[in-house]
Amino acid sequence: MIRTLRALLAAAVLAGSLNAFAQQPLDRIAAVVDEDIILQSELDRAVANIRGQYAGREAQLPPADVLQRQVLERLILIRLQAARAASTGMRISDEEVDTAVGNIARQNNLSVDQLRQQLAKDGLSFGDFRSSLRDEIVVQRLRQRFAQRISVSEPEIDAALAAQAGGNTQYRLAHILVGLPEGATAEQIATGQRKIEGIKGLLERGEMEFSAAAVRYSDSPNALEGGDLGWRALDQIPTSFAGTIRGMQTGQIIGPIRGPSGFQLIKLEETRNVGAGGDGQKVTQFQARHILIRVQEGDADAPAKAKLETLRARVVGGADFAQLATENSQDNISKARGGDLGWFAKDDFGPDFGAQVALLSDGQVSPPFKTQAGWHIVQRVGTREADVGTESRRNQVRESIGQRKLEDEWNRFLREMRGEAFIDIRVGAAPAASAG
Known part of the structure; x- marks a missing residue:
């Protein structure tokens, strides 16, 4: 199946079914998230999906208990985002979901019936798929509403353009995050620093690839993607280390860097030059x-x-x-x-x-x-x-800075929401409950 559908299937399995408890009354509860629950069957399906994505590369996955914890954290965040969106009055009608399903089918050159058959072949019910798609749409709208808070000033654009004066290089980055809670204690900070230094030691000694270390040890939401941050221009990189990135060599790792989320290691995977962005375009x-x-x-x-x-x-x-x-x-x-x-x-x-x-x-x-x-x-x-080349470049830079700010603020929002929620985890070494 082509990539678009596979990505949606992965999201669907992670999101799970909101009706699963009614269908499986004897199913164990893996976690309580405020007034909602995550079932063990949902967690098992999500873990199995991740293992399927790593078929042939199983050695890169963390131990079973660590993988389960990472996947459960994703499910918790999905639940919290959907609940927050619902609390603001966002509702997605059946007609909107039908339209989204139809669009996905067309993008994959399928009819809706063929899409339903493909889902069944991949072990996912059509009802679960629709439910997860509804959650995905409402979370996207929550993020769009959140984006309205973001503003970019003209001096910020001027500074970014000045930084690009020598060219328009993009950087493909990856990171490993050792997270710290809001208001971390001195002991928590020291523990986090020891952990990130230990990870850095493994990398320096060549005992583990960066991507494998990210999967195994990172607390970032993109840990299971090997910490990949994708391609970014300088104005999309936090100013705290953008200057350092500019002088790095491909394959080089910097850090630990202390940021709002915790300690990070950053690796420069690749660089590329995408041109000057439209100089001399007259209209x-x-x-x-x-x-x-x-x-x-x-x-x-x-x-x-x-x-x-x-x-x-x-x-x-x-x-x-x-x-x-x-x-x-x-x-x-x-x-x-x-x-x-x-x-x-x-x-x-x-x-x-x-x-x-x-x-x-x-x-x-x-x-x-x-x-x-x-x-x-x-x-x-x-x-x-x-x-219009000049104005186009300013608009592109404005968009890039806005996206970086949105990512930073959105991640902060997710951490705060996670910290304020009542979370009772009932799987793993021992049950754990937390409340903001």
Whole structure:
């Protein structure tokens, strides 16, 4: 099966079934998570799925008890995120889940029935898959809402662009994390430091590969992926060690580094140069004003067109276009600015609108024309050749910095949520309960 479906199957098995307890009343409870539970059968399925992903590489997996703990922590976080999303009023309808299932099937060139058959072949019920997919959608929306808190300032963008001045190198990183709780005691910090130093010693002596050590020892959510952090530009790397990364050699390991989550070891796996990002990209931009008259479905076009013809005649006769736009336009955003749309490329407002603007001379007013938004007249104010490469780079850097900030804040949010929850783990060496 292709990668997309395999990834979804893995997520589905990790998420488990919310109805499993009703189906298996004698199933043991692996953990209590606030008012929810994780069943032993769910944990077993998730562990088996991870073992299947490591078929032929079983030696890289940690001991059975460590693997079980890592997988259980993932299940706990999934439960907590879904519960938090539900508490904010987020609900996913059956129709939305149906749409998501259909999209997944199409992406894999399957019908929904064929997808159902493939799930059964891989040992997952269709009900469990839908349930986990619902959780995945609601968690994504929770993260999107969380992202609204993130802001990136212009000085941050300027600093990142200055750091990129010598080129546009990306770095593929991996890490090992020894986590520390919020408000860690001196003893906990000392224990964590001894552990990370011990891991570093294993690596320096060549007794274990970095990825295998990450799987076995890391407390990071991506431990089972060998600690892989993927490709990152400098502005996507925490500033505390971005400068150090820039001077590293491929294969080099730095650390321990003390961060908000605990102690880390960082390895530079690869580097690549992705070019300068669009220098010299010129595009014609227009500045224009418009007056919009909306037409509801089923209404005749003639009244709107006639009104705009009258307004155009008044402009040609000397009336102020901006004043007429303020008084008559039904575009509530631009009317407050006298119909001003600012600077835009030809197709920014759709090909029909752009084609009309491109036909005008500066200062000229178009005849009435129709787009999906309604009927318009447009006055072209000016044109310019803009270097969109510069603006494009700033937007890319803004997005990169925002993603790094979101990742940092989201991980902090997950740690806080985990610390505040009542967690009663009933598997492993001994039952353990914690409450924030």
